[in-house]
Amino acid sequence: MHQKGWKTGLFGFVNNGLLLIIGLATIFPIYYTVILSFTDPVEYYQRSLILWPRDWTLDAYKHLLSNGLFVTSISISVFLATVGTMLSLLVTGGMAYAVSRKRLRFRKAIMIMVLITFLFTPGLVPLYLVVRNVGLIDSVWSLILPSLTSAWYVLLMKGFFDSIPDSLEEAAMIDGSNDIGVFWRIILPLSLPALVAFGLFFAVGYWNTYFNALMFINDQKMWPLQVLLQNMLVDPTTMGSGSGGGFAFQVNRPVPTETLKMAAVVIATVPIMLVYPFLQKHFAKGAMVGSVKE
Amino acid sequence: MEKMDARPSKSFLKMSGVLLLASSLLLSACGSRGGSPSSGSESGTDSSEPTSITIQTLNYATEFIDNTNPLWKELEKRTNTKLNITWLSPSTAEEKINVMLASGDLPEVTFVETMQNPQLQKMLKQGVFWDLTPFLKDYPNLNREELKEMWEITKVDGKNIVIPRYYPSYGGGVFPMIRKDWLDALQLETPKTLDEFHNVLKAFKEQDPNGNGQADEIPYAANPSALAYIYNIFNETQGAWKLQPDNTLSPIITSDASREAMLWIKQAYDEGLFPKDFAIMKFSQVMDTMRSAKAGVGGMSMNHAWVTGKAVKDVDPKADLMPLAYLENANGVKYTPSGSPYYGVYLIPKKVPEAKVKKILEFFDYGYSQEGNEMLTYGIEGVHYNLENGKKVATPQAVTDKTGDGNLNNMIHLVSDDMAINAVGMPDEVYERNVEIVTERKTVKVPNPSGELYSEAYNKYYPEISKKVEDMRVMVITGKEPVESYDKLIETIKSDPKMKEITEEISKAYQDKFVK
Numbered sequence: 001m002h003q004k005g006w007k008t009g010l011f012g013f014v015n016n017g018l019l020l021i022i023g024l025a026t027i028f029p030i031y032y033t034v035i036l037s038f039t040d041p042v043e044y045y046q047r048s049l050i051l052w053p054r055d056w057t058l059d060a061y062k063h064l065l066s067n068g069l070f071v072t073s074i075s076i077s078v079f080l081a082t083v084g085t086m087l088s089l090l091v092t093g094g095m096a097y098a099v100s101r102k103r104l105r106f107r108k109a110i111m112i113m114v115l116i117t118f119l120f121t122p123g124l125v126p127l128y129l130v131v132r133n134v135g136l137i138d139s140v141w142s143l144i145l146p147s148l149t150s151a152w153y154v155l156l157m158k159g160f161f162d163s164i165p166d167s168l169e170e171a172a173m174i175d176g177s178n179d180i181g182v183f184w185r186i187i188l189p190l191s192l193p194a195l196v197a198f199g200l201f202f203a204v205g206y207w208n209t210y211f212n213a214l215m216f217i218n219d220q221k222m223w224p225l226q227v228l229l230q231n232m233l234v235d236p237t238t239m240g241s242g243s244g245g246g247f248a249f250q251v252n253r254p255v256p257t258e259t260l261k262m263a264a265v266v267i268a269t270v271p272i273m274l275v276y277p278f279l280q281k282h283f284a285k286g287a288m289v290g291s292v293k294e
Numbered sequence: 295m296e297k298m299d300a301r302p303s304k305s306f307l308k309m310s311g312v313l314l315l316a317s318s319l320l321l322s323a324c325g326s327r328g329g330s331p332s333s334g335s336e337s338g339t340d341s342s343e344p345t346s347i348t349i350q351t352l353n354y355a356t357e358f359i360d361n362t363n364p365l366w367k368e369l370e371k372r373t374n375t376k377l378n379i380t381w382l383s384p385s386t387a388e389e390k391i392n393v394m395l396a397s398g399d400l401p402e403v404t405f406v407e408t409m410q411n412p413q414l415q416k417m418l419k420q421g422v423f424w425d426l427t428p429f430l431k432d433y434p435n436l437n438r439e440e441l442k443e444m445w446e447i448t449k450v451d452g453k454n455i456v457i458p459r460y461y462p463s464y465g466g467g468v469f470p471m472i473r474k475d476w477l478d479a480l481q482l483e484t485p486k487t488l489d490e491f492h493n494v495l496k497a498f499k500e501q502d503p504n505g506n507g508q509a510d511e512i513p514y515a516a517n518p519s520a521l522a523y524i525y526n527i528f529n530e531t532q533g534a535w536k537l538q539p540d541n542t543l544s545p546i547i548t549s550d551a552s553r554e555a556m557l558w559i560k561q562a563y564d565e566g567l568f569p570k571d572f573a574i575m576k577f578s579q580v581m582d583t584m585r586s587a588k589a590g591v592g593g594m595s596m597n598h599a600w601v602t603g604k605a606v607k608d609v610d611p612k613a614d615l616m617p618l619a620y621l622e623n624a625n626g627v628k629y630t631p632s633g634s635p636y637y638g639v640y641l642i643p644k645k646v647p648e649a650k651v652k653k654i655l656e657f658f659d660y661g662y663s664q665e666g667n668e669m670l671t672y673g674i675e676g677v678h679y680n681l682e683n684g685k686k687v688a689t690p691q692a693v694t695d696k697t698g699d700g701n702l703n704n705m706i707h708l709v710s711d712d713m714a715i716n717a718v719g720m721p722d723e724v725y726e727r728n729v730e731i732v733t734e735r736k737t738v739k740v741p742n743p744s745g746e747l748y749s750e751a752y753n754k755y756y757p758e759i760s761k762k763v764e765d766m767r768v769m770v771i772t773g774k775e776p777v778e779s780y781d782k783l784i785e786t787i788k789s790d791p792k793m794k795e796i797t798e799e800i801s802k803a804y805q806d807k808f809v810k
Contacts, residue, residue, distance in 0.1 A: 067356065232356050
């Protein structure tokens with residue numbers, strides 16, 4: 001008895017110790033990033049590892065936030081992450097629900113068409129041409145419409161809807177609900193955990209909008225946050241390395257300091273990270289419990 | 295029962311109807327939001343009406359200006375144009391330009407960063423752009439003496455299709471920038487040869503130039519790619535190719551001189567003259583090391599005597615960064631970096647009417663005139679700068695209107711060495727010394743046979759080959775591989791059919807262009 005207790009104690013000790021080390025290893029880069037963003041660049045050059053800055057400074061943040069475009073770019077990003085996410089959920093959910101119901105006509109054909117987009121990507125030039133010809137260049141919608149949904153998410157969500165029994169739906173229809181009503185009142189509320197999870201995927205995706213914005217947005221006032229931050233952190237010493245003969249063209253612009261980059265990382269990640277705690281509780285909810293008896 | 299069967303299909307119709315409606319609403323919403331694509335193709339023959347010109351070009355500033363900017367307006371007024379400029383951020387321009395070229399969606403004036411762009415090369419052959427040769431003679435400022443060379447070397451099959459953007463040949467490029475105050479503290483001469491340079495680095499390590507009693511100095515802040523010029527010093531040529539007496543080019547990557555250059559770097563590495571994580575440092579980390587004021591030498595273009603020099607001074611007030619003029623190899627042959635007299639080119643697609651082409655050339659002619667050229671960089675006299683003792687002193691308005699910060703001054707560069715050797719706020723003595731050094735650099739003529747050549751095989755195969763060699767060099771320098779493995783690799787590359795194909799293509803391109 002006594003011996004066993006000692007053994008479990010040791011096991012727990014080692015176990016906790018290991019997990020603690022792994023936990024610290026994952027926390028440390030985040031900690032270091034945040035700390036560096038508050039450090040004076042000169043101090044950063046002189047010390048090799050900074051765990052606690054001698055002097056705290058907000059200079060890096062001041063520099064980034066003083067950009068006149070900061071407010072517009074963050075509102076574009078917020079617009080994308082909210083409106084974009086809503087629309088994506090609606091379209092993906094609607095599509096996935098439709099193809100998960102066996103009574104849908106041409107269901108197979110629709111599924112194959114969805115799968116084709118999953119297997120083949122046409123590349124950048126056709127996409128650019130479509131966006132331009134529809135007249136979406138320099139419009140926020142060019143950042144939402146092309147990425148409204150993806151075959152992958154439709155398939156994942158379909159898998160989720162497949163697990164909702166038909167009998168539940170029939171019950172609602174007997175009570176006089178139509179398809180839209182069933183989808184809106186029964187299916188969506190039941191799928192809340194899935195919607196939250198997918199919503200988070202979409203929101204992070206929209207928040208990180210970068211490449212499409214580079215391609216489709218010429219007007220700086222329409223830049224999302226990530227593009228703006230990237231442009232502020234351009235290293236002028238690497239500009240124009242495409243020139244022949246290894247003769248690098250160098251611009252009169254100071255090299256962004258490491259602390260500035262860290263501050264940009266913090267600004268770019270913190271807002272979207274703040275969303276997680278609010279959605280946490282929805283993940284845990286068991287939605288299907290007691291809804292129907294088979 | 296029957297009712298039950300009919301119901302789903304009816305509601306399916308309803309549902310799809312709603313979806314259709316929703317999607318059409320969405321589409322119409324975006325249609326109204328997105329502006330129509332620019333259509334500035336009304337011909338500009340009427341001399342009183344301003345001609346509208348759509349231009350796509352790079353912008354190096356953090357905030358781009360638009361047509362409400364006073365300098366922009368002044369430029370429109372003086373050239374009688376209506377400018378519609380699409381700015382591209384330089385770090386990402388290449389991808390976007392490639393997509394635009396591939397889609398044929400080109401503004402009336404299109405900027406491409408390098409003539410070696412494969413897509414551009416194809417289009418030049420297809421005749422997508424105006425041949426400007428017959429028009430050029432009418433524009434005196436485009437024929438300025440300083441610009442002659444750039445027009446000459448950018449010819450495609452003897453025709454001037456591109457409008458090159460001027461950039462000085464000397465003053466840029468990665469070359470040692472040395473801590474003059476450290477040299478003075480140790481009473482050392484400015485190094486002129488590679489041997490002297492090596493000795494200076496050693497002295498920086500051993501003799502405590504910063505005088506703090508600790509051996510904390512890093513003689514040379516560098517990573518392998520910042521030392522590429524060492525190979526050029528040994529090979530006595532610019533670029534990756536060396537001209538042979540029979541008018542063929544040979545790759546310097548496999549030459550014996552490159553082997554010696556590698557061993558020179560290896561010796562310096564073994565003596566601890568580079569940072570300890572030399573092999574894995576990124577360029578920004580090299581610059582950080584420089585700015586920590588602990589390094590004696592860094593590789594930079596001449597304007598960094600102040601751009602970076604000031605950052606070093608913030609840490610160590612005595613610091614003084616001085617570019618080297620040149621370095622001599624063991625054969626007594628001098629080397630200094632020099633490049634093409636232009637950077638990037640403008641193109642006018644054929645869909646632009648001839649009258650407008652002339653108008654566009656007129657615009658560039660103004661941009662390269664003394665008056666227009668200075669205005670684009672310094673702004674308007676009395677508003678953005680005042681003349682004091684013959685020098686232009688910027689007013690606060692210059693900052694407000696974003697003058698000279700990478701906006702309009704990068705559309706057409708100032709025709710002056712200042713592009714590469716001056717910087718905002720550079721003190722007179724640093725500037726004057728830079729002028730002296732760049733004048734000295736100009737006496738050193740290092741051939742650059744491959745600078746303007748294009749080869750498809752080179753684009754396709756060379757990056758992979760050079761990556762292999764560069765990786766091996768680093769292994770040898772850091773002592774992880776013996777020199778014999780390097781020799782073996784070079785032997786296989788010499789007999790590689792791909793390398794032969796590249797060499798033949800480049801040599802042929804050289805002969806087509808320069809040997810008549």
